[in-house]
Amino acid sequence: MIPTQPPHTPGGGATPVLELDALERHFAGHGGIVRAADGVTLTVGKGEVVGLVGESGSGKSTVGRCAVRLDEPTGGTVRINGRDVTRLSRRALRPLRKDFHLVFQDPSSSLDPRMTVGQIIAEPLRLHGIAKKDAARARTAELLGQVGLRPEHAQRRPHELSGGQRQRISIARALSVDPDLLVADEPTSALDVSVQASVLNLLADLQRDRGFGCLFITHDLAAVEFLADRIAVMYLGQIVEQAPTAELFADPKHPYTRALLSAAPVPDPAIQRTRRRIVLSGELPSPLAPPPGCRFHTRCPLAVDRCRTEAPELRELPGNAAEGGGRQVSCHLVGDDGTAPDAAAAPALRTIPSTRTAR
Numbered sequence: 001m002i003p004t005q006p007p008h009t010p011g012g013g014a015t016p017v018l019e020l021d022a023l024e025r026h027f028a029g030h031g032g033i034v035r036a037a038d039g040v041t042l043t044v045g046k047g048e049v050v051g052l053v054g055e056s057g058s059g060k061s062t063v064g065r066c067a068v069r070l071d072e073p074t075g076g077t078v079r080i081n082g083r084d085v086t087r088l089s090r091r092a093l094r095p096l097r098k099d100f101h102l103v104f105q106d107p108s109s110s111l112d113p114r115m116t117v118g119q120i121i122a123e124p125l126r127l128h129g130i131a132k133k134d135a136a137r138a139r140t141a142e143l144l145g146q147v148g149l150r151p152e153h154a155q156r157r158p159h160e161l162s163g164g165q166r167q168r169i170s171i172a173r174a175l176s177v178d179p180d181l182l183v184a185d186e187p188t189s190a191l192d193v194s195v196q197a198s199v200l201n202l203l204a205d206l207q208r209d210r211g212f213g214c215l216f217i218t219h220d221l222a223a224v225e226f227l228a229d230r231i232a233v234m235y236l237g238q239i240v241e242q243a244p245t246a247e248l249f250a251d252p253k254h255p256y257t258r259a260l261l262s263a264a265p266v267p268d269p270a271i272q273r274t275r276r277r278i279v280l281s282g283e284l285p286s287p288l289a290p291p292p293g294c295r296f297h298t299r300c301p302l303a304v305d306r307c308r309t310e311a312p313e314l315r316e317l318p319g320n321a322a323e324g325g326g327r328q329v330s331c332h333l334v335g336d337d338g339t340a341p342d343a344a345a346a347p348a349l350r351t352i353p354s355t356r357t358a359r
């Protein structure tokens with residue numbers, strides 16, 4: 001049975017722009033049913049950045065694609081700005097598409113090589129009847145400036161640009177119609193390390209200035225700590241922990257979160273020396289046949305008998321309401337007061353507040 005998840009209030013009581021409720025994406029493949037997303041409940045508030053992290057194969061990209069209806073949910077609901085869009089036809093969805101956009105991992109595959117940069121950025125303006133001709137050109141020049149490019153870049157084609165410049169074009173295109181929600185799926189992982197930081201900074205600045213909600217999907221823990229207000233951790237199609245960023249890094253509760261964070265480098269040598277890496281045994285099980293009970297039990301260093309038969313619920317824990325409400329965790333061994341077992345196994349990664357306030 002899929003554990004039920006309590007609703008989560010977005011940070012600071014912000015109006016939700018994205019609400020996923022028990023979202024499922026199951027499909028036939030490899031001789032069975034692949035449960036890529038299996039009961040995901042998640043909210044992104046206006047002006048809030050929610051990071052979605054997990055190993056490759058955890059289902060986080062599937063959730064992002066379902067959130068913008070580029071993939072079809074097979075269960076649950078997707079609401080954008082309070083409207084249920086889960087089963088809207090493509091035609092009915094078209095006018096709403098200006099409210100939400102996806103920035104893909106690889107800008108090379110998402111930009112039409114036959115179009116100029118100016119045409120690529122102006123296309124959503126034209127499709128949604130927001131601006132034409134001179135107005136669209138002026139808006140394109142403005143957007144190019146906002147993503148750190150020059151007006152003359154409008155005449156170039158994607159292959160004439162660097163990877164970082166192409167991703168800036170993707171971001172400019174996504175923001176051209178002022179969406180309320182941006183889903184960014186590993187937006188820097190296809191870029192050289194040297195340009196990743198500049199694209200992340202750009203995304204952070206634009207998000208702060210424009211106040212859109214953002215679902216930031218990544219396996220890069222440093223990036224998510226930098227950008228996100230709140231983080232949801234996925235394992236095998238389900239969310240296993242969710243918390244404000246600073247709380248998650250300072251005090252991870254779920255054994256899987258602890259293992260993930262223990263592998264992240266820490267810039268402070270004093271903290272780094274006190275840490276012990278938790279190495280998980282085995283591979284991520286197949287979403288074709290998730291383990292019974294707690295899905296993490298085959299790799300969990302703390303598993304007990306109950307874990308093999310009984311799926312833990314994602315429960316609300318006491319938390320700092322000002323930072324986004326209560327925390328959520330699904331583990332039998334975490335007490336209702338948030339007491340987690342074996343805390344010494346993964347000392348806190350951070351003793352300072354989230355870097356989000358310092359950027």
Ligand code: SF4
Pocket residue numbers: 254255256294295296297298300301302303304307312330331332333
């Ligand atoms: Fe580990 Fe059991 Fe907690 Fe799952 S419920 S994370 S197996 S201790």
